Amino acid sequence: MKPLKLAFWVVIALLALGTAVIVLLAGNARAATNVTSTLPNYFAWNDVIGWLDFYTNDTVVVGGQELSGYASTSIGPISLDCATTPSGNICGSSNYGVCNGPGPHSTDGTCPYGDGGFSTGNELTGYAWNDTFGWISMNCDQRSHGGTDQCGTSDYAVSIDANGDLSGWAWNDAAGWISFNSITSGSPTAYKVTSLWRSTSSVGLVESATIDTRTTAGGTLNSIIWNGSLPNNTCVDFQIATSSNSSGPWNYRGPGGLADAYFGASCAAGFTGGTGCAPVNTPICIDPNLVANSRYLRYRVRMKTNQIQTETPQIEDVILNWSR
Numbered sequence: 087m088k089p090l091k092l093a094f095w096v097v098i099a100l101l102a103l104g105t106a107v108i109v110l111l112a113g114n115a116r117a118a119t120n121v122t123s124t125l126p127n128y129f130a131w132n133d134v135i136g137w138l139d140f141y142t143n144d145t146v147v148v149g150g151q152e153l154s155g156y157a158s159t160s161i162g163p164i165s166l167d168c169a170t171t172p173s174g175n176i177c178g179s180s181n182y183g184v185c186n187g188p189g190p191h192s193t194d195g196t197c198p199y200g201d202g203g204f205s206t207g208n209e210l211t212g213y214a215w216n217d218t219f220g221w222i223s224m225n226c227d228q229r230s231h232g233g234t235d236q237c238g239t240s241d242y243a244v245s246i247d248a249n250g251d252l253s254g255w256a257w258n259d260a261a262g263w264i265s266f267n268s269i270t271s272g273s274p275t276a277y278k279v280t281s282l283w284r285s286t287s288s289v290g291l292v293e294s295a296t297i298d299t300r301t302t303a304g305g306t307l308n309s310i311i312w313n314g315s316l317p318n319n320t321c322v323d324f325q326i327a328t329s330s331n332s333s334g335p336w337n338y339r340g341p342g343g344l345a346d347a348y349f350g351a352s353c354a355a356g357f358t359g360g361t362g363c364a365p366v367n368t369p370i371c372i373d374p375n376l377v378a379n380s381r382y383l384r385y386r387v388r389m390k391t392n393q394i395q396t397e398t399p400q401i402e403d404v405i406l407n408w409s410r
Contacts, residue, residue, distance in 0.1 A: 114264040119146045119155065120282040122250075127280040128300070130252075131273065134261040135159050135219075140279050145170060148246065148281035151200030151396025152191065153184040161218040168215075169195035173293040182221075184212040186246070186394075189230035199230070202285040204319075209243040209254075219260040226257075248286075287321075287390040294385045295405070296332055301410040307377040309353055309369035310385065311405040317397035319362035321390040323350035326372055328380035338386045339376055348388055369407070377408075 121128050121141045127364075128141035138157045139395075140146045145155030146166065154170045156163040165171045167183035183191035187201040189211050203209055212231050214222040224244045226237040242255040244266055253267035265271035267278040299305030310324055325338040325348055338349030341359050351360030353371040364370045377383060385406070391398045 106232070119144050120148055121146050122280045122282065122327060124280070126277040129263055129277040130157070130256075130263045130266045130279055131268075131271070131277060132258075132261050135161055135264075137277075138264065148252075148283040149200075149252070150202045150283065150285070150396060151186055152195070152197040153186065154195070158218070162216060164214050164216045164222065167191070167195035168178060171215075180215070182215060184210055184214055185230075185376065186210060189228075190232065195281070200394070201392075203246060204285070204393055206265075208245045208247065208285070214256070216258075219258050222256050222258045222264065224256050227229055242251070245281050246285070248284065250281045252281070270355065280374055285393050287393055288395050288398075289391075290389045290398075292387050292389070292401075294387075297383050297385075298332065299381055299383065299408060299410060301381055302352055303379065303381075303410075304376075305381070305383075305408040305410040306374050306408060307372050307383060307408045308323050308374070309371050309407045310349070310364070311367060311369055311407070312364060312387070313367055313405070314399060314401040316363075316366050316399050317392065319392035320397050320399045321350075322389075322399045322401065323348035323364050323388050324370065324372075324388040325349065325388070326377055326383060327386070328377050328383045330380050330382070332382050336384055338384075341373065343373075343376060384407050 122139055130138040137314050140157045141272060143158050146157060147154045153166040156165040156172060163172050168177040168181055168248055169175045177193055181193055182197045183197060185191060185197035185200040187203045187206050188199050189197055189214055190304055191197050210224040212224055226240055226242050242257060244252055244254045244256050246252055253270045253350050258262040268276050312322060316322060325340050327336040327338045329336060335397045339345060340349055341361055349359045349370055349372055350362035350364040352365055353369045357371050358373045359371045389399045
């Protein structure tokens, strides 16, 4: 007799996903500065201008796509985008901005292609502005902002590392080099600009209700298929927990029976399952040794946003295929 194949549809509450999206987008809203208030971790330096203060006026925001606000200096503010200048939004007359990653900046000063520096080696691009000295270039390669690539003769850029520290050099034709970190400049006086922004995914976990295979000897979970949308650079993967008792205990496991591993590899890669991001509408195989001889099971789905936390997976349903 052939094993009976059952498909079980589990609809994940979209309200939970919607809440997660709202929280992520709120993190990119323009608000009070996210530059640290710890001395001397909000200063850059230029030999002509002196100290550039990125904290005190409470406007500078380092985001996943762009920088906004303005720093205070002895020669007046240095504006990082046309939308949040001391005079308000001036993008209608002068469109510019500093992007976290590639440009161009749009007509509202934002950077729709900014990706947290993912495609630029953590480097900023674009231009800041000062009324006294003019344009300040954040990168020797400004082709994505309508400029040219000068890196062959003058290789410089401002970058952000995993700790939120800015480093490297910007350039202004009148004032010269602007240093964002004493380590890269070799200065005996410690300083740097540090933000609270991090280039990292946000992770959400959703656990299913208990699923009864109605087989005392236990069913064998063959695969998982999920339907929904998976934007670029986001990820969905799964863990499984089984029990002979409807109340558990529930110990979630991934490939190799590891508690910190998740199933994501398609069945085409192997029938015992493997790690990776689970493709949409594709069977994801589960190691049968982890789920055999247990009547009850649960799954845990892990959803990761992109690095700048602007895109998140959306799961409409999950299909479990098992035999008994």
